[in-house]
Amino acid sequence: MTAALQTNAPSRKIGARLGRLLIVAALGFVAPMAHAVAASTPLVTDVLPSGVPLPAPAPDFAPAVSDASTELLGNAGGVRPWLDRHGVQINLQDVEELWGLASGGVRPGPTYDGITAVTLQLNTQQAFGWHDGLFNISALQIRGRSLTNERLQSLNAVSGYDAGRSTRLFELWYGQGFFGNRLDVRVGSVDLDTEFLVSQNASLFLNASFGWPLSTSSNLYSGGPSWPYSAVGVRVKWAPAHPLVLMGAVTDDNPTHGPFYSSVAANQRDPSGTQFSTEGGALFIGEAQLWVDAARRLATGDSAALPGTWKVGALFDTGRFPDQRYDDRGGLLGSPESDGRPFYHRGNWMAYTVIDQMLWRAAKGQQKAISVFIRATANDGVRNRFSSEVEAGLTFDGLVPGRIDDTIGVAWGTTLYGRRALKSARDAMRLGGSGADDLKPENHLELTWQIAVTPYLNLQPDLQYFWNVGGVARSSAGGIANGFVAGLNMTTTF
Template structure:
């Protein structure tokens, strides 16, 4: 089954699609299942629908800034090698509220190398993938805003690091695809195609995982040793599962040392934590053509249901290791630890309107919700939703406009712990209140290889409290302005 063309927002990098599926057999079908080049980006790039078979579009030297690089790219491709590079530059400013108004800069450069074993030495359906990141700049979220949801997925600790290193093998005409090595889970699991268009990090790997797992789990910019299997029993159904180490940087759950400082090179290859199991079922449907005829404009959708289970040890949110209250003045300060953790989730991406069959003018919705245990997780429930408008700007068919909202609800014991602290006078932060944020963004395809994305975000209950825990002063709602520039070389 040929995949329907991705949303027009992805065509802002029309030539980038040639890089997304660069290694093919003679009949044009993928010899293995290569990652999208956008898999090295945490957010801001919409993804094609998850379908078992992709057809490579025509090669377009204009899709990347360096083109054929003086003939180097075609020569490497004949030997099974593809190198992709992307550069991201962001400027952010806190206009009001938060902790301290003012601007910050962050940026990232990502390089990915893929080697097709069939072209390289005749071994069919094999793919070696290696990627690396150089992350720079400062954190507007941590230094100026004080929010629990980072304004950008690139708002991470500075480092130059290995990202992923794995070997993938296809079986049964690639109906089954297996990867083994150091794997990042958030590029395939828990992903919403439409949500990933937005820049706020919560629309990528949400609080339910980034705050509740060790170092945020195997998610950008970290990976963990493990294995991932993807099976396509029928065209519309994809079943995925993975087993990885649950602690990519080997650190304790609570630490004053940032995860990127504990493992600055990305080569810790930890096996010291628990084991993380994650599974997901994806169903792709065309709602319009199921209830009408083939002349009806296609309204494609992807619905996902998944969950994870972690065998590690996780801290209680209210009680210490002696059974007393963590907020008590005489507490040991060391939480009681519980064995194992779990989470369930659902994701829905659905196109709800198309101007005409084959039209690039579309409107799509997304909803994602998670739920887990409230005793050992700071965030027990989370929900995000939004809408994207593709091709609506006259003369700008490749551009996308989007608006999205999200919030995370605290677990019962985290709420009780905050109340304990207020009652016992051991904290100035006040009661916990779900932080909410809304994002309005516009993604403009300046050229096939250059994307400019101005962005506005507004936060309520910044940091999940009403007061700065250090000073006791009120924290105002935060208004953030920013711009993202992504270049594909």
């Protein structure tokens, strides 16, 4: 009996330690921590959808600090310091991408895409003495061609910058802080994917699904208020007690005011981004963020902190959404006799969770670290073609010898079809209707290396592999060969 107890003692200690870790992670907000306030100033990189430098995987409660040394133009001959004194900040970023479909898809070959983003922010306290106010306006110039649409034909866009060509307004809002900025309210035309549903570690990757996921971009009108579109609405961010942050927003659900199914591209319906549509439904979204540092709380001595952010959220859209199996006469959409017009339901929803967690750090305060991200979504399988989605990946910071500011990442993602979409495809195969293909979840794998050439210039070689391209089995009539894509992203901050 004694020997057995001695043998099981280490396992009991490990189990107890794991139990404490889970308790700390779930109830971390109970322990007192340093005072923190909600951020009112967005990060400069918020205007970029992917391939951005990684902040620590925790909410950034402090306003971003202006540092001209991290920008190509520096002080711009003294112009930037003068503007800063008057509460004005102007940020200019340029992204150039070269992509090549090496094999698979429908037409191997190269493409180019790029964007230039300009953001102007006015701090009202510095400008004219109004405390805790911020005016923000940004614009995009999007150019190039789409490798995803023209060569690969995948469901998940190869790049977050793979968007329709246009020169457009991006965001236009006024933010006001209350109670020492613990409460932060924005009103205007806002982009939800700069704050909601986002994983900070996933923002390293270039594939668009690691930003705003396919389960929202395909299931909402015009993809919802996400890059490069914004929508009229209100966003509220509240930090009731560190380390808990609560966010909510209400926006118009259709930023370009078009039908759910349309032969006209969203960017063509609103090429300038100035439509400011208030018709259609309303989109409600809420998210709770919990900052955890379980390692510091459980460790003894000077142990490396392992920060993380755990998020849960949900959205509800009051608009009308198409049934994925039945038409407006009650027949099957997959039948040759169908009129092709789906029956529409009122309302739609989605729930999600996001985990960003540092797993290992060489020493406290050092950049050498390994982090993980996981994001999962779930929604209704009646109204939505895609009912669930999972992305996960690892990032390795500062592990390349002599390259302390570089980050390497590997990530995978997939999206599962809803039950009615699957049944509709089987109906079409059985009855000989249109779209008679065997649906299979598309999977994509990405390997990327963000190279910090200078503080203002990043080069990012990138490799991606797709299978079940287009969400169709390769053996099906409409099947597409597995695709291998190579690319290079260059991001410059002026």
